Amino acid sequence: MSTVEVVPLVDEGLGNSAYLLDLGDGRAMVVDVSLDLRATSAAARRRGLTVAFAADTHLHADFLSGAGQLSATEGTQVLASAAGHREFEHNGLRDGDEVDLGGLRLRALGTPGHTHEHLSFLLLDGDKPVGVFTGGSLLVGAAARTDLVSPERTEALARAQYASLQRLATLPDDVAVWPTHGAGSFCSAPPGTERTSTIGREKATNPLLRAADEDAFVTALLGSLGSFPPYFLRLGEINRRGPDVLDHPPALAGLNVAQTRSLLAHGALLVDARPVADFAAAHVPGALSIPLRPVFASWLGWLAPPDRPLIMLRNADQDPAEIAWQATKIGYTNLAGELTGGLAAWVAAEQPTTTTRLVGPGDIDSPVLDIRQTPEFAAGHLPGALHLELGDLSSRATEVPHGPLVVMCGHGERAMGAASLLEQAGHRDLAVLTGGPDDWATATGHRLETGA
Missing domain, CATH: 3.40.250.10 (Rhodanese-like domain)
Structure with missing residues (x-):
């Protein structure tokens, strides 16, 4: 039985997990850490560990990698795909390459799909596979999206993702699966509380691993793709060049x-x-x-x-x-x-302010604009509600009718963001719902509608 200790470091906001691996000799390896290294540093410090290796499974689109920062400030060796052509010092790995971690070994597995240069990292204790850091390849109950590189390559990468998942599925059933993307990630992880799994469990429960064939897999994966923040299209290249090294923590002047x-x-x-x-x-x-x-x-x-x-x-x-x-x-x-x-x-400086009205679930008195993601809206919404995703609102505010309007989401935070954008665009007589569709259904006794 392996005694390997892997500590997940979960970023609830981004829906991601980085990992701290105790190498058993006072050193550690981290996987897919962001530039915000506070949790990583605290976890290593509590265990008295020095971070000797930082592995990146792919060129991240949703956060800046902290691997280069660790290299510059702590002498950490960066492990990453040679096909990523990173422009800072790193050990460029290809499929099958292995790194001696001091008793444990790390084997690079080419698993393109989420990105063209994606690697998974198989952790071996002797000759025994213990677990695999799957990054944006095999996720708990899913696989990561393939449309972040370019629209022209989305389907080809989806087919590569199919082959990558099939390859990972040949690992022994008891091998742990440590993905980076999890619930809450816009990189297409489904909702749920589990952030790690095993190969056997995924083979039994992951619908994409149980797809009838490659075409069925591609149809299912591409059909699940929702919207994503526009900064996703910029960060991959910044991570390839290497984010600027911080000489002090960021602060607000x-x-x-x-x-x-x-x-x-x-x-x-x-x-x-x-x-x-x-x-x-x-x-x-x-x-x-x-x-x-x-x-x-x-x-x-x-x-x-x-x-x-x-x-x-x-x-x-x-x-x-x-x-x-x-x-x-x-x-x-x-x-x-x-x-x-x-x-x-x-x-105090006698500068102007304005207000935005709040309404409760039982007090809606105007047409409703629901600004949640399309899958959320389809799962249940108020009858007759207009729908426009919050991420699209800046460019499509002119499509929203003027006049009294109640803006809603699931709790109120996103709805207030939408209301503020509409106020910038000249809309007035806006209100924000304190709560979501389930609160409305409970307060009124009416049923929600489903479908887009």
Whole structure:
């Protein structure tokens, strides 16, 4: 029985898991760590480990890799696909290459699909396969999307993904499966609580591994692809070149009201990270609402432009370091700073504010705009609700009718973001639903509609 210790480091917001592998000699290997290395460093420090190796399964689209940062600051050896043509120091591996980890061995398995250069890493204790870091290949109950490289290559990569999953399925049933993408990831992981699995369990339960043939697999995989944030199309190339090495942790510089007004007048955008109720009660006109929570990074990357200076506004009890790190790990280097003193300072300087009305599930008095993802909407929505995904709203706000409107999502956070975008586009008489479709059904006793 192997005593190998693998510690998952879960980023709930991005829906991903990095892994810390204790090599048993005071050293560790990490797999698919982001540039936000706080959890990785803390886990290694608690165990008295030095990170000797950092393996990346692929060129990540949803976060900046921390492997180059570890290499530059700690002398960590980076292991990655030679086919990725990374432009920073690394050990370029090809299918079948092995790395001696000091008793344990790591074998590279070519598993293209999610990206063209994707590797899985099989961990061997002696000659015994213990587990496989599958990255964006075999996931728990799924396989990662294949449409992030280019539209022209989506189907070809889906067929490569089929072959990769079939290859992984030949491993012994008791081999652990340690994927990077999990529930909550826009890289196409299904909902669920399990983030690791085994080859045997996936063969028995994963619908894509049980597809009748390659064509059925491709149809199922491509049919499951939803929308994704636009920053996904930029980060792969940044990761190939190598993210800039940080010489200090990211931070939010303080800006007074006059500086904030000047920046806003010259094209900056104010991002309000306060909770929904606070934004509703009073906010700076034109501000974008993205409440600070685990998924802050994803929605910042979806709704805020990467090429406009961003000014943050928060409550005193919200951590500015968390805001800065969430922005930094998705490549947002355009943070101009934060409004010192928050909204209170703005009000004290006699600057204007506006409000957004909140309504309860039993008090809807206007047409409804549902801005959830299409699969969420199809699973159950209010009868007659309009539907437009939040990620599409900036470019399609003109399609939304003017007049009284209740904006809704699952809880209220995304809906407030949508309302703030509509306010920027000139819409008025908006309200945000506090709750979601199930709350409405419970409050009214009416049934939800299903289907797109």
